[in-house]
């Protein structure tokens with residue numbers, strides 16, 4: 001790839017001739033780096049400098065101070081400040097290669113098979129991007145070192161507490177910030193997962209993209225929980241992605257109905273975005289779901305699945321992170337949200353016998369959304385017999401609101 005400057009000069013009696021400045025060694029090196037990245041499946045790759053992201057510091061500290069990152073124990077002010085400076089992870093950083101993998105594989109759609117099903121966010125339906133991206137970045141650096149005939153000191157990160165992936169991608173012009181805080185990549189929308197390679201190579205930086213959402217605010221209006229509290233500002237504790245993936249305890253009552261059928265992550269603020277809808281679909285095939293349970297799993301099955309079944313179905317995918325009780329908890333809530341009487345029997349069975357009190361508690365909440373006698377009977381048994389006081393208390397609350405739309 002050549003990106004040198006083009007100039008013209010005039011000669012008497014001749015049309016202007018273009019003068020193409022020869023590429024500099026830095027431009028040639030940058031072209032080699034991007035070519036090697038593409039050879040390793042990192043087709044989205046742009047460069048920025050390794051200068052600290054100083055303007056990010058007050059934003060991160062403001063967010064922490066406002067409680068927007070509550071629930072992330074690792075997101076301390078100290079850690080946040082460190083994550084804005086590549087020198088904290090590399091002894092001699094000069095450039096950063098921002099890389100992305102497109103994850104919007106075709107949606108198989110919920111089967112119309114009469115089974116009550118949940119919904120998994122698209123990025124989590126196939127292979128775990130952390131592993132794939134890491135492996136590609138590692139292989140790419142090895143090839144690059146061999147091609148250049150020199151050692152390269154590099155640090156490769158994705159989704160860590162060590163660098164703010166989106167800030168790197170924005171400065172490198174890989175994409176631009178949407179008001180949903182996601183990086184929108186031309187041609188792919190925000191369906192792109194990000195990583196960085198911090199290098200000791202002097203590369204030609206790309207320019208940030210001069211794009212913005214303009215007057216659009218669809219994602220803010222459509223977020224089911226109002227978690228986009230202002231443009232570019234997410235209140236993580238209110239975000240369904242946080243509640244379904246990171247939350248280890250009970251999901252706050254006031255957010256349970258908003259969860260709808262999401263049982264791992266949430267894609268609403270991306271699905272409604274005009275840029276995401278118009279994106280050319282060139283996803284990486286590693287993100288394709290292995291089976292329907294990796295995209296739209298049966299909710300009753302999630303409530304009764306064994307540890308072995310959980311591991312076999314979700315091994316190597318991001319869903320493993322939720323752990324079996326967490327996923328079953330989400331399924332219990334999603335079953336209640338169906339308001340379909342077919343949900344009562346699996347919920348009653350879970351309330352009576354699930355090994356996790358967290359799951360029983362959410363099954364109680366969900367049963368409280370039904371007016372049927374079988375739901376009340378299951379709640380009545382639980383309020384008297386469940387060994388966990390929190391489950392008994394939830395059953396009492398559920399009975400007092402039984403059948404209400406809450």
Ligand code: B12
Pocket residue numbers: 059060063068072121122123158159160161162163164165166167177180181182183184190191192193194195231232233234236239241242246264265266267269
């Ligand atoms: C913590 C975290 C979360 C938390 C908190 C979300 C958040 N907004 O921070 C939770 C669990 C809620 C979450 C959810 C999701 N996440 Co997440 N998450 C992260 C993580 C680990 C850190 C993000 C961070 O530092 N946040 C700090 C806070 C303060 O950022 P913020 O409030 O959003 O503000 C940012 C911008 O809005 C911008 N900004 C602030 N003010 C202004 C003002 C202007 C004018 C502009 C232009 C920009 C701007 O600067 C901030 C820094 O980026 C990153 C990986 C990483 N290490 O970077 C992945 C990451 C951001 N997540 C990612 C994904 C895919 C998601 C989900 C889509 C997953 C899903 N489908 O469920 C959702 C999307 C939710 C959303 N709308 O943001 C991707 C994003 C890819 C992309 N194209 O943008 C990342 C980069 C992981 C990766 N390596 O690919 N995530």
Ligand code: SF4
Pocket residue numbers: 180222223224225226227228234238239240241266267268269270
């Ligand atoms: S991921 Fe869902 S809950 Fe979180 S901000 Fe986007 S739309 Fe809202």
Ligand code: SF4
Pocket residue numbers: 178179180181213216217218219220272273274275
């Ligand atoms: S929905 Fe509209 S406001 Fe939200 S990110 Fe997309 S373009 Fe921006």
